[in-house]
Amino acid sequence: MNEKLTSIKQEILDGIENQATSRATAFELRKQFLDSKTGKIGQLMKEMKNIPNEEKAEFGKQVNELKNWATEVFEDLDAKMKAKELKERYEKEKIDVTIDAECEPKGNLHPITQMRNQLIDVFAGMGFTIYEGTEIENDYYNFTALNTPQDHPARDMQDTFYLSPEFLLRTQTSSGQIHVMENTKPPIKILSPGKVFRSDDDATHSPMFTQMEGLVVDKKITLCDLKGMLDVFVKKIYGEETTTRLRPSYFPFTEPSVEVDVSCFECGGKGCKLCKGTGWIEILGAGIVNKKVLENCGIDSDEYSGLAFGIGIERTAMLKYGINNIKLLFESDLNVLKQIDDN
Ligand code: PHE
Numbered sequence: 001m002n003e004k005l006t007s008i009k010q011e012i013l014d015g016i017e018n019q020a021t022s023r024a025t026a027f028e029l030r031k032q033f034l035d036s037k038t039g040k041i042g043q044l045m046k047e048m049k050n051i052p053n054e055e056k057a058e059f060g061k062q063v064n065e066l067k068n069w070a071t072e073v074f075e076d077l078d079a080k081m082k083a084k085e086l087k088e089r090y091e092k093e094k095i096d097v098t099i100d101a102e103c104e105p106k107g108n109l110h111p112i113t114q115m116r117n118q119l120i121d122v123f124a125g126m127g128f129t130i131y132e133g134t135e136i137e138n139d140y141y142n143f144t145a146l147n148t149p150q151d152h153p154a155r156d157m158q159d160t161f162y163l164s165p166e167f168l169l170r171t172q173t174s175s176g177q178i179h180v181m182e183n184t185k186p187p188i189k190i191l192s193p194g195k196v197f198r199s200d201d202d203a204t205h206s207p208m209f210t211q212m213e214g215l216v217v218d219k220k221i222t223l224c225d226l227k228g229m230l231d232v233f234v235k236k237i238y239g240e241e242t243t244t245r246l247r248p249s250y251f252p253f254t255e256p257s258v259e260v261d262v263s264c265f266e267c268g269g270k271g272c273k274l275c276k277g278t279g280w281i282e283i284l285g286a287g288i289v290n291k292k293v294l295e296n297c298g299i300d301s302d303e304y305s306g307l308a309f310g311i312g313i314e315r316t317a318m319l320k321y322g323i324n325n326i327k328l329l330f331e332s333d334l335n336v337l338k339q340i341d342d343n
Contacts, residue, residue: 004044009070016073023085030077041067045063111337111342112329114317116193118342119191119233119237122236130191130193131179133175134170136170137167142168145296145297146174154250158171160199170196171197173213176190180192181217181293181294181297182298186219186299190215196211205326206327208330210314211313214229217289218304219305221307226309227244230244230260230286241263242263251287253290254286254289257286258285258287260286261280261281264278264279264280283312283315288306
């Protein structure tokens with residue numbers, strides 16, 4: 001074989017041994033020999049003119065054989081490099097799906113917000129819409145319009161924070177009833193959640209707490225409507241077996257007024273520590289809207305009647321989650337708050 005051919009073959013083998021470490025370098029190497037214009041094997045054909053005539057055919061054949069051999073060698077090399085690179089990539093990008101995920105600590109809503117949302121869900125399902133009043137009220141909306149004039153003894157039921165002789169921190173979300181009735185023609189069906197304030201402080205009372213007022217005004221609204229709605233509410237919040245009972249009570253803005261008890265969801269009514277052996281737990285105040293209140297808002301009390309209820313959100317949450325001190329809800333102790341994740 002022509003010496004040149006032998007040395008090219010060796011060059012290729014050396015190149016593969018020493019230079020071809022990747023698909024890219026193997027391709028570069030291939031180009032040096034097999035590029036159609038500049039490749040060393042192609043260039044050999046230019047030597048043809050120096051070859052004696054009788055050896056030309058043999059030389060041409062050998063160049064061709066070398067070309068075929070080199071083509072095959074480089075094809076093999078490319079396949080090998082491709083496989084090697086794929087393997088390396090798989091190694092590098094390998095994922096261990098059995099490793100535990102890094103968990104971000106998950107937050108939860110404050111229990112009062114959770115309870116507020118649950119209550120809104122229940123009553124929204126019955127067609128109530130939300131009205132949010134203001135925390136600062138004047139005396140008229142918080143008391144007078146609610147049939148509690150200046151010297152009315154019922155004012156003593158709620159120790160009030162006065163900001164001035166006229167303005168105060170609302171003691172009840174009932175003030176929202178007046179705003180809504182003044183501005184809306186019946187039928188009315190609103191739910192009014194929000195903070196209220198009273199100078200009161202012990203294990204079950206806090207100077208700031210949250211109420212949710214319900215008000216329905218329409219033709220022929222009765223205590224039956226009230227009981228029906230409250231039954232839906234207590235079943236959704238405290239369980240399907242829970243029932244309600246109404247006891248006579250007094251609020252200046254409702255007549256008749258009732259205190260609503262739920263059957264004890266802890267003992268099912270047999271009597272336990274939670275219900276103090278009675279089988280019943282008091283949960284809220286309610287009643288039929290006093291005709292005087294409707295008239296104060298310009299609603300004809302012969303044509304329309306209404307029902308109203310006021311739910312204490314902290315109390316509802318404390319009962320549901322077994323919290324025995326209202327302060328736990330306001331101390332922002334995450335160890336306590338994160339135990340209640342009910343939404
Ligand atoms: N506003 C009353 C309270 O805070 C609760 C209530 C609301 C009673 C609506 C009757 C009707 O004690």
